[in-house]
Amino acid sequence: MTTNFPDRLDLLLEFGPEVLVNSIAITETFKVNFGFFTSLRMTEEVAGFPIKTFGNDRLGGAGMTGSAFKLLSFIYACDIIAGMNTLFYGDNLKVLRESIKDESVDLVYLDPPFNSKRDYNILYREPMGSSSSAQITAFEDTWHWTDETERTFQELMDTASPPLAEMMRAFRGFVGVNDVMAYLTMMAIRLVELRRVLKPTGSLYLHCDPTASHYLKILLDTVFGKKNFRNEIVWKRTSSHNSGKRYGPINDIIFFYTKNDEYTWNTIYQSYSENYLNKFYRHTDKDGRRYRLSDLTGAGIRHGETGKKWKGINPTAKGRHWMRPPSELDKWEKEGRIYWPSKGGMPAFKRYLDEMPGGPCQSNWTDINPISAQAAERLGFPTQKPVALLERIISASSNEGDVVLDPFCGCGTTIAAAEKLGRQWLGIDVTYLAINLIENRLKEHFPNSKFEVTGTPTDVASARDLARRDKHQFEWWAISLVGARPNNDKKKGGDTGIDGIRYFRVSPTETVKVVVSVKGGEHLAPTMVRDLKGVMERENAAMGIFISLEKPTAGMKKEAASAGVYKTPLGATYPKLQLFTIEELLNNAKVHAPSQDETFKKAGFIDTSKQQEIEY
Ligand SMILES: C[S@@+](CC[C@H](N)C(=O)[O-])C[C@H]1O[C@@H](n2cnc3c(N)ncnc32)[C@H](O)[C@@H]1O
Numbered sequence: 001m002t003t004n005f006p007d008r009l010d011l012l013l014e015f016g017p018e019v020l021v022n023s024i025a026i027t028e029t030f031k032v033n034f035g036f037f038t039s040l041r042m043t044e045e046v047a048g049f050p051i052k053t054f055g056n057d058r059l060g061g062a063g064m065t066g067s068a069f070k071l072l073s074f075i076y077a078c079d080i081i082a083g084m085n086t087l088f089y090g091d092n093l094k095v096l097r098e099s100i101k102d103e104s105v106d107l108v109y110l111d112p113p114f115n116s117k118r119d120y121n122i123l124y125r126e127p128m129g130s131s132s133s134a135q136i137t138a139f140e141d142t143w144h145w146t147d148e149t150e151r152t153f154q155e156l157m158d159t160a161s162p163p164l165a166e167m168m169r170a171f172r173g174f175v176g177v178n179d180v181m182a183y184l185t186m187m188a189i190r191l192v193e194l195r196r197v198l199k200p201t202g203s204l205y206l207h208c209d210p211t212a213s214h215y216l217k218i219l220l221d222t223v224f225g226k227k228n229f230r231n232e233i234v235w236k237r238t239s240s241h242n243s244g245k246r247y248g249p250i251n252d253i254i255f256f257y258t259k260n261d262e263y264t265w266n267t268i269y270q271s272y273s274e275n276y277l278n279k280f281y282r283h284t285d286k287d288g289r290r291y292r293l294s295d296l297t298g299a300g301i302r303h304g305e306t307g308k309k310w311k312g313i314n315p316t317a318k319g320r321h322w323m324r325p326p327s328e329l330d331k332w333e334k335e336g337r338i339y340w341p342s343k344g345g346m347p348a349f350k351r352y353l354d355e356m357p358g359g360p361c362q363s364n365w366t367d368i369n370p371i372s373a374q375a376a377e378r379l380g381f382p383t384q385k386p387v388a389l390l391e392r393i394i395s396a397s398s399n400e401g402d403v404v405l406d407p408f409c410g411c412g413t414t415i416a417a418a419e420k421l422g423r424q425w426l427g428i429d430v431t432y433l434a435i436n437l438i439e440n441r442l443k444e445h446f447p448n449s450k451f452e453v454t455g456t457p458t459d460v461a462s463a464r465d466l467a468r469r470d471k472h473q474f475e476w477w478a479i480s481l482v483g484a485r486p487n488n489d490k491k492k493g494g495d496t497g498i499d500g501i502r503y504f505r506v507s508p509t510e511t512v513k514v515v516v517s518v519k520g521g522e523h524l525a526p527t528m529v530r531d532l533k534g535v536m537e538r539e540n541a542a543m544g545i546f547i548s549l550e551k552p553t554a555g556m557k558k559e560a561a562s563a564g565v566y567k568t569p570l571g572a573t574y575p576k577l578q579l580f581t582i583e584e585l586l587n588n589a590k591v592h593a594p595s596q597d598e599t600f601k602k603a604g605f606i607d608t609s610k611q612q613e614i615e616y
Pocket of ligand 1: 113430
């Protein structure tokens with residue numbers, strides 16, 4: 001069932017103040033953020049209801065007031081699976097299928113990996129101006145034909161609409177079974193889901209580049225229908241690119257499709273080009289206002305007011321009529337809006353530049369610059385798109401309060417733009433680093449933003465599951481629990497015995513390093529702590545943090561204690577080597593360390609190096 005929240009809000013408000021329990025936060029979030037409310041309903045504090053879980057059988061539960069009953073009925077009626085403003089960590093196909101309802105999203109923007117056959121690194125700057133940039137492989141942009149792809153292809157043959165199944169079969173015959181076909185198969189099954197979750201008035205923007213845009217257009221035509229193709233937007237993403245013996249490839253392609261003929265649309269205006277201004281806005285008033293001239297008459301004669309003489313000029317004699325009745329022309333004359341040519345002739349209307357909205361935006365976007373190395377919004381995430389690009393798309397194809405979904409959300413550009421423009425949002429990414437980056441971005445740029453993160457471990461069992469499924473993602477997640485960021489690129493074979501790194505400022509001029517080691521396995525031994533001690537010495541680290549899934553042994557604790565304490569220049573002392581279990585960290589255990597933290601957020605994501613050279 002689709003929920004139209006603004007309509008439901010009126011209904012809810014009717015139920016009276018006691019339903020909006022003594023919490024201003026609730027009334028506020030009702031208006032903008034249903035997801036927050038959805039999660040709140042589980043807590044006693046908000047509900048004030050003697051109920052924590054929520055289900056059909058509990059609706060009439062003992063102890064609830066009539067209003068509370070209505071409130072819960074209301075929530076139930078909304079039938080919400082995912083609250084809005086949610087970050088999902090996981091494969092978007094699974095998340096779409098399990099958590100995003102049919103026809104619940106107004107706008108989808110997706111910027112999937114482009115089959116460029118390369119890995120993308122996140123760059124981290126060292127805090128005290130060190131020249132070397134740590135690089136971590138954020139995601140691998142390589143699709144191979146595997147058993148899984150074959151299964152997905154067969155699923156498309158069995159379940160997709162006949163045109164899509166037929167098209168994929170033809171693609172396979174023509175493209176062959178290779179990486180490109182794997183990429184197209186992965187995209188096809190997701191596009192079907194993305195169309196499903198779009199509201200009937202919804203739109204989809206697919207960001208890609210000429211590597212695969214020709215194939216993707218065919219795919220989109222098949223999934224959305226040719227008649228729902230609206231634009232191929234060409235975005236000039238950089239000013240030049242040297243490429244021997246061919247023209248420099250400097251543009252991306254963004255396909256714009258809608259689900260139907262009727263869709264949300266707000267015309268976007270762009271400032272006029274210098275060329276246009278010089279050609280048309282050639283006049284300037286005494287007070288400096290720039291203007292162009294427009295006809296005051298239109299073709300054809302009229303017998304009413306607009307056909308009459310004005311200021312001695314008879315438009316009928318010239319086979320024309322005034323654009324407005326003479327009384328209005330008088331008003332314009334008084335306002336100084338009529339232009340009289342010095343050599344005589346027909347007067348004209350002055351159209352002032354400062355009153356014009358600009359020109360309607362065209363499909364060739366050359367006015368949104370790539371993120372420069374110095375840009376404040378730069379996070380060091382490869383393939384990060386400018387917020388201005390997403391602001392344009394979101395403003396054109398959604399309204400305030402609408403739901404925007406980015407199923408390949410990277411470092412969260414769509415989410416930041418949606419948050420800024422008062423939209424609800426859903427973001428999905430399969431890389432834990434991306435999710436962590438977005439959490440930090442939101443906390444830093446939108447401290448009042450309310451959102452949920454799902455898919456990341458919330459208890460020991462799910463942490464163990466992640467460790468079993470993906471060691472790297474588990475380590476990235478575990479070090480984030482102590483505010484650290486990855487240190488070396490193990491995906492590329494580098495292993496220095498350090499999984500994470502964190503910095504603390506201990507005086508105005510001194511920052512110390514803390515190294516983090518994570519063990520996701522079942523077998524722990526004192527030698528592991530001893531190894532970390534060795535690494536701390538080698539790296540000249542002030543402190544070390546050892547994180548494990550299992551409880552440390554007595555021998556390990558003894559080994560950690562033998563490391564002694566770290567003393568800051570101001571004389572505070574902290575255990576030099578601290579052991580934590582995942583369970584303790586999930587229960588909010590904190591690292592004992594100086595409070596002036598100069599680490600992750602500010603130092604972490606600013607790149608000063610070569611990212612600009614990344615080529616898709
Ligand atoms: C090109 S980047 C997106 C960049 C983003 N537009 C931004 O401005 O930051 C593609 C992202 O898709 C993610 N990704 C790749 N495959 C995915 C999948 N199956 N499910 C969810 N996310 C995926 C990658 O981890 C990566 O962060």
